[in-house]
Amino acid sequence: MWRRVTSLSPVISTSKPASLDQAASGFKIWRSSFSTETPTLVKDGTTSFKERNPFITFVLGGPGSGKGTQCQKIVETFGFKHLSAGELLRREIDSNSEHWSQMLNTIKEGRIVPSEVTVRLIQQEMESSDSNKFLIDGFPRTEENRIAFEQLIGLEPNVVLFFDCPEEEMVKRVLNRNQGRVDDNIDTVKKRLKVFEILNLPVIDYYSKRGKLRKINAVGTEDEIFEKVRPIFSACGYQFLYAFDSNTDSVKLKSFLKGVKLSAKGLCKLHSDKHFSASRIKLLFSASGFTDATTTKNSSETYTNYLKKACNSTLYPQLCLESLSSYTSTIKTNDLKLCSKALSVTLKAASNTSKLVTNLSKGGNLSKTEAGIVQDCIDEMGDSIDMLKQSLKALGSLNGSDHIQFQISNIKTWMSAALTDETTCTDGIDERKISDEVMRKIRKTIVNIAMLTSNALALLNKLPY
Ligand SMILES: Nc1ncnc2c1ncn2[C@@H]1O[C@H](COP(=O)(O)OP(=O)(O)O)[C@@H](O)[C@H]1O
Ligand SMILES: O=c1ccn([C@@H]2O[C@H](COP(=O)(O)OP(=O)(O)O)[C@@H](O)[C@H]2O)c(=O)[nH]1
Missing domain, CATH: 1.20.140.40 (Invertase/pectin methylesterase inhibitor family protein)
Structure with missing residues (x-):
């Protein structure tokens, strides 16, 4: 199922990360400065948030596969609250928060920021939101991320979208993104693709086995791709109405x-x-x-x-x-x-x-x-x-x-x-x-x-x- 990524690897450096842990967390000193004990993240609000029984969608795919673009369309059409994990981290860096420089380096290197940080940011956003339907974009990036989310938030996603895109196309899109991101360059992209393959595909596989994965071929125009996304949420009962609103029989x-x-x-x-x-x-x-x-x-x-x-x-x-x-x-x-x-x-x-x-x-x-x-x-x-x-x-x-x-x-x-x-x-x-x-x-x-x-x-x- 995942052959495609491997076989399309000429753009990826053949050197593997020294270890998966290293790829995932950057460096141990930083990591150890975060408590890994669950209680530090379980605040009073956690139980009540869980009780809200939110509808959670994880949006996965390689760098440049179009996750953010499609999330915007989902928000416009179905009214979800969009949380981009990468964006939350970039905001954290911009606000000069503690460990901002380690975070920046991690992102520049295409590695994954420790789960404690990312889950905390996501948790804060969810808890303070009025919405009860969330699109969590670009997370979980690793099995460790996934487990941390499930343990700390106490919830699993209802649906997981996976934008499946060939590497050549992803590279092209990232290099044309033009948003001034430190990681939108060929060297970092190569590393990110490697990290995606090694660390993110197992997460995707996990959700596939649990029947939660909706794989979408991410090649085509933005609108064409959204037409593949739309029915996923329509079938959830979120917006059947749009198709039936018209009284005319011409709506077939x-x-x-x-x-x-x-x-x-x-x-x-x-x-x-x-x-x-x-x-x-x-x-x-x-x-x-x-x-x-x-x-x-x-x-x-x-x-x-x-x-x-x-x-x-x-x-x-x-x-x-x-x-x-x-x-x-x-x-x-x-x-x-x-x-x-x-x-x-x-x-x-x-x-x-x-x-x-x-x-x-x-x-x-x-x-x-x-x-x-x-x-x-x-x-x-x-x-x-x-x-x-x-x-x-x-x-x-x-x-x-x-x-x-x-x-x-x-x-x-x-x-x-x-x-x-x-x-x-x-x-x-x-x-x-x-x-x-x-x-x-x-x-x-x-x-x-x-x-x-x-x-x-x-x-x-x-x-x-
Ligand atoms: N279907 C598409 N065809 C061509 N370019 C696209 C498509 N979807 C998104 N893009 C462009 O590719 C770049 C990466 O898209 P983005 O949504 O930021 O991807 P991701 O969030 O997965 O990294 C953006 O510049 C975006 O405008
Ligand atoms: O859960 C996450 C999400 C993002 N990142 C870091 O943030 C970068 C950019 O992520 P984003 O989702 O914004 O990138 P995209 O896939 O959209 O290009 C990644 O390469 C990682 O270094 C991370 O460490 N954990």
């Missing part, structure tokens, strides 16, 4: 899903947020985001108007109305009941579709390739049904839960996973341009389920929180 479900596909399922461990405001919880269970203030009559007309308004916020309003209009007396003007009904209607339709696909495939005279595609579809539908069931169950137990935001985020993730499964099936059919009648029927029914799922997700996204 498929184009939206293109990006989501690689990442939706089991993508991120979503976090609970105990700071979720009590007033918002109240709102969720009482008032309706779709209720028109002018319609106060508690009549079937009110309920129908409510449904129409709600359906207008989905990608497929007509389908939304058709599928839910017989439930207006149950839904009334309650957003939660509306979402619940939309989900149960989708689940029922998905279960029927699954059976239909199985029967159609048995009855049809399918080629081996077609049968293979259909079998994949049956499997995908099975997964999708599991996700929808899980979502419906969680939605049913929201009332009284202490973790409403956590649950709603989970539901969004599961539903996006369901949607992904459904479109993976139809894409399988489309990609092979199969014209068989049976296959066409299968495709049509599954597209219908995907549209219902999309609508249910859009309604969920409109919940007032």
Whole structure:
């Protein structure tokens, strides 16, 4: 997996650092002047910060792979708090703090500053931030960094992004960066690439084995790369809304899903947020985001108007109305009941579709390739049904839960996973341009389920929180 770095090594000096410890910490005298005992860093605030249950993203990649650039875009789109470890260290140097000259030398040499320093800086920033979603850029650089963070902060990242970039490209970008950095020169870059390979790749490997790594090919324009990053956070429930905000059918479900596909399922461990405001919880269970203030009559007309308004916020309003209009007396003007009904209607339709696909495939005279595609579809539908069931169950137990935001985020993730499964099936059919009648029927029914799922997700996204 990591061959690429090694095989593209002509720009790297062949001389290895004298020892990994040396590469990691610089020199022992400096290191020993920091206490390595945990209690020195565990301040009173640590426990409460952990209790905030923040969403933590580590952003990794070699020097110049585009971490900072993509972090900026993530901040703009998803509102994370961006903490660049390198930037925090440079600020520390500029403020002439204790050990500033050792830090400067370490950075000039492309080595790694002791974990105690970096973790303390990160910890201070996180604890003093109002945000609960963090992008920690350029950290952890070593296994030692990783362990120190986990031990001292007491948390693990939810997601780890890895910008995978060929060395030649990284070198080119660093040398063109032009930010006056002491380490943006060919000699230091060569050393940093070596340190990256020896010390950072094991960290990346560690998170890969733990299923937390999202590897992104960092070659392409900044925007192209961001389009690969976007779905990672969309699937976490952070910004599904943007795709569903438009009422026009011209926003195609498929184009939206293109990006989501690689990442939706089991993508991120979503976090609970105990700071979720009590007033918002109240709102969720009482008032309706779709209720028109002018319609106060508690009549079937009110309920129908409510449904129409709600359906207008989905990608497929007509389908939304058709599928839910017989439930207006149950839904009334309650957003939660509306979402619940939309989900149960989708689940029922998905279960029927699954059976239909199985029967159609048995009855049809399918080629081996077609049968293979259909079998994949049956499997995908099975997964999708599991996700929808899980979502419906969680939605049913929201009332009284202490973790409403956590649950709603989970539901969004599961539903996006369901949607992904459904479109993976139809894409399988489309990609092979199969014209068989049976296959066409299968495709049509599954597209219908995907549209219902999309609508249910859009309604969920409109919940007032
Ligand atoms: N996709 C890209 N294509 C070309 N240049 C890029 C791209 N992404 C970033 N850059 C440029 O490369 C340099 C390094 O990017 P930066 O985000 O600082 O990387 P890192 O934080 O990983 O060191 C910057 O000058 C940046 O403008
Ligand atoms: O956790 C960290 C992050 C950075 N650095 C030092 O700071 C330099 C610059 O890091 P930065 O992340 O800013 O560089 P980039 O990868 O963005 O080029 C690194 O080479 C290291 O010397 C460090 O010691 N520990």
